[in-house]
Amino acid sequence: MEFTTVLADLHKEANCPICLKCLKNPVTIHCGHNFCLSCISVCWKDLKNSFPCPLCHFHCPERKFRQNYQLSNLTEIAKLLPLRRSKRKRQEGKFICEKHKQALTFFCQKDLEVLCPQCRFSIDHQHHTIWPVKKAALYHREKLECYIDPWKERVEQIEKTISMQSRKSLEVKKKVERRREELKSEFEQIALFLQNEHETALRQLQDEEMDISEKLQENLTQLSDHASSLKYLLKEIESKYVKSEVKLLENVKSIYHRYETSKCPETFSFKLKDYVYQLPPQYSGLSRIIKQFHVDIVLDPETAHRNLIISEDRKSVQYGSMKIRPDHSRRFYLCPAVLGSEGFHSGRQYWQVEVKDKSEWIVGVCKHTLYRRRKIQRKTVVVQDGLWGIGHCSQTNYVALGSEEISILPKVTPSKIGVFLDSEMGEVSFYNMDDRALLYTFDDDFIETLWPYFCTGTDSKPLKICTVTDSDW
Structure with a gap:
């Protein structure tokens, strides 16, 4: 076993580090390493001023070779000695640079390419970090393990x-x-x-x-x-x-x-469409009304009854304890009502009011001249009073208030009322937004400015002006 190892070392020393074959016309350069004369000549072919050793990278000052006759004789003797090479060694002998026909003994860390000694000194790899194959393989083996x-x-x-x-x-x-x-x-x-x-x-x-x-x-x-x-x-x-x-x-x-x-394809997500159905005229017409004519209504505190509490955003009102408010000609004194801050005398406008859980309420429009110092009582409200609206006056009774009181019977109890004022056509319509049904329409000649009207009744539940969303369309 010891003899075989010594014999293998002898054969190794008799091989050229460049071509990995037995030395032919061996020469020794300035650093002491030995190469085939043809191999070192090819490596230094295009170099000037400095001539690096392909093995130790020592920069020889001159292009000088010394014939090594003793090594040449030892090489010939080594050829005569039989050596059983391992399968792995035989395989390594096959890795030859296709361009220069030299053994691949170096590795470029920047380009990640295996090089022969001549490739190592080429212009393509100047200033690159070049490692021996063994060192590079050890490094990349550890790196690939991490992958x-x-x-x-x-x-x-x-x-x-x-x-x-x-x-x-x-x-x-x-x-x-x-x-x-x-x-x-x-x-x-x-x-x-x-x-x-x-x-x-x-x-x-x-x-x-x-x-x-x-x-x-x-x-x-x-x-x-x-x-x-x-x-x-x-x-x-x-x-x-x-x-x-x-x-x-x-x-x-x-x-x-x-x-x-390598990038993973994006995962496909789905969402079912929201289908638009062809509803009866009063339904599909309401969708167009909401989308095209909705307006932002806020309450006018100067018109509010003294017992009404208005929210900071002026979108909600409820009956509560009496507030000290300055006298004003537009203020309601006996009826717990309040008007919107903006009146309308032309065009078309739509808004929504939440009446959920209230036992008493009236919403609609009124003239500026509506009398402010008496209560709104059923069967006494006429068109001359200047109020058009609908309301809930008991647990079971819904009414339309205009020239006369008209009972209405919604199929679905309303929690939200839609109000559509069409001054051009002289109409004001009221919709139950829970089933989008038309509750009632008033026809009249509106020649004066009309104001949004809200009466809370005396229960403490609030009336709220709702924000119209896409789902309402």
Whole structure:
């Protein structure tokens, strides 16, 4: 065993460090290292002034070689001695630079390329950090080891994402089924008007389900492909990790590039559309009214009854303890009412008032000349009084107040009232926003400015002017 080792060392010393073959015409340079005459000549071919040793990088001052006849004889003797080379050594002998036909013994840290001695001194790698293959392989073996666990985590994460996206197929079916039931319930309420629209909406919903499922499947395919590529690269890293230095470094640049540029496809998310249904004229007309004519109403404290409490944003009013307020000709004294801060004499305006849980209330519009020093009593309010509105005067009685008191019977108890003033047409209409039903419309010639009117009654629940949102459209 000891003899075999000595014999291997002898053969190693008889080899040229550049071509890794037996020395031919061996020469010794200034630093003492030995090379084939042809190999060192090729390495120093285009160099001037300084001639670095390919092995120790010592800069020789001159291009001078000394023939080493003794080493030449020892090389010839070594050739005669049999040596059983290991499989690994035989494989390493195959790694030759295709351009210069020299052994790949160096590695460029900047370009991540394996180099031969001549490549090492080329212009392409000037000022780059160059390491021997053994040192570079040790460094990158440790670095690649650090990539394995994060890569496994990425594989696990993408597999979890795939599992989650797969469950979305069932989720979309459940949501579509739930939405289908909601649609069915809505259409049953107005079945006489929406039979054709019902069928159309269901077809749209089915098409949307197919479209979402198709896109979800495409997303799953992309994620699966990405997972496959991650697994493939992980196997490649693991296989590279156990190989020889040169084999390890041969395609390491490609591995790093793929690792750094690999991006996971975005996960597909879906949201079912909000369908717009073709409702009866009074319903679809209300949507256009709300969208086009809604105005921002605030309350006028100078008109408020002394027992009314107005919020800081002037959007809410409720009956409470008496406040000391200065006398004003526009103030209500007997009726717990308040007006909006802006009157309207032309155009079209829409606003909403929340009346939820109140036992008494009146909302509408009135003239500036409306009498302020007497209570509003049913069967005494006439058109000359200048008030048009609807109200709730008991637990079961809803009325319209104009030239006469008219009982109205909403199918759904209103919690929010929509008021639409159309001065051009001489109409003021009131809507129950809970089922979007028209409660009542007054027809008259509005030649004066009309003011939003709010009467709270004597219960402590507030009347609130509501902000109109997209969902109200």
